[in-house]
Amino acid sequence: MEDSKMIIWLTETILSSSDDSDVSSWGEICSEKYESSEEDDESDKLFFPLMQYLLRLRRKRVDDYLHIIDSWSDTEFKKRLRISRKTAMRLIADLEKSGFIASHKFGLKPLEPKLCFYIFLSFIANTEPLTPMATRFDISISSTFRVIRRVVAWILTKLNDAIKWPQDYNEIKTICETFHVKTGISNMLGVIDCTHIRIEKPKNARQYCNPRGYFSVILQATVDANMRFTNIFCGEPGSSNCSRVLRKSPLYNTASQNRNALFPDNTFLVGHSGYPALPWLVPPFRENKRLTLQQREFNSLHSATRKISDKAFQLLKRRFQRIKLFTVYRNIAFITDTIVAACILHNYCLNENDYLEEQE
Known part of the structure; x- marks a missing residue:
């Protein structure tokens, strides 16, 4: 008995x-x-x-489960994990060399880089809770979260290489020419805009409640003509407006002190009417009955141009659906780091010609 x-x-x-x-x-x-x-x-x-x-x-x-992932076709792999197998293998190879994944064992299974990266992709590709994810990989919830934080920390080390402001004269010229071909506006170096990332109710709820009535943190980004992020600033509470977020960002401080360092040869950004008119930032003309025909035409071009940033944010959230909504998580620092990591991977995928089916 x-x-x-x-x-x-x-x-x-x-x-x-x-x-x-x-x-x-x-x-x-x-x-x-x-x-x-x-x-x-x-x-x-x-x-x-x-x-x-x-x-x-x-x-x-x-x-x-690792064998199951490996058995997926390339199409299914990309559909489920939101990046191509080729891109994933390159990133896994880099992760193996990084030292961010400890070599000792947690429980039964050594958390090898391949396993860790698949766990991270499963996390950022959708909004499901950690429990079913941990069950699939057969590790604890705490180990799953620890893996995610380590991979995020590793991706953040790629920030300066993946998201960088154009400095080379030829690069600046190419960006301006591409914008001119697409929009008809000359000397434009990028589009600046903000998007709200929905979060669960935090401790200081009032500060994070945005005008639309939900809780969020703000991602500010400048985008080039190919929807790559050239600068990001993330983590401001949802109650802030775009102008306030801009003035808190390092981009604003640098441009105010030395415009030519970021905007040589009278180049500039365009932004919506919520942004102030600055020597290096051009909002549309205020709509009124006194606008000239040329000013109205400029506003029309301006509006069409700003759709590039909208598409970039939409692509970011379609590829990495965790960015649409952070359920359960209330640690603002972790949320911010994860959003930045997603932006880095967004650029990495574009550089690798790793497009979603919608883009193709």
Whole structure:
């Protein structure tokens, strides 16, 4: 009878446990339970082989899901994880060399870079909670979250390489010419705009409640003619307007102190009517009955141009759907870091010609 109870307890404990940190103690617990019984040594032949079998079964579940991902077609891989397999493999190779993924074991399965990156992609590609994600990969929720934070921290190290302001004369000239071809506006270096990222109600709720009535943080970005981010500033509370966010950003401080450093040869950004008119930022003319025909034509071009930033934000949120809504998470620093990481991957994918089906 005691043997039967022990078998039931052991099976339920190992197969239903979601915390890998408990795995290493299962053997000790079994030993303690067994020593407290009066059974003879013959029970060893039953309990410990069973425990080893169940532990191997858990390891197999992880391996099986990795094999499932590897068995996906390239189309299915991209549909589920939102980037191409080729892009993912290149990033995994970089992650392996980075040292951000510890070499020691957490529980049963060494958290190899490939596994960690797949966990991160599963997290950022959709809005599902961590629990089903942890179940699929057969690691604890705490380990899943730890993996996500480590991969985010690693991606942030690529910020200056992935999102950079155009400095080279030829690069600036190319951007301006591309904008001119697409919009008819000369000397334009980019479009500036903000988007709200919905979050759960934080502690200082009033500060993060935006005019639309939900809680959010703001992502400010400048976008080139190919929808690449050339500058981002993220984390301001949703109650702030675009003009206030701009004045808090490093972009504003640098441009105010030394315009030519960012906007040589009278280049400029365009932004909607909520932005102030500055030597390097051009909003549309205020709509009134006194506008000339040329001013109205400029406003029409201006409006069409701003759609580039709208498309860039839409693409970001379609590819990385976590950016649409952060459920459960209330740590603003983690949310901000994840948004920035998504922006970095957005640029990385564009540089790799890794487009979504909608773009293609």
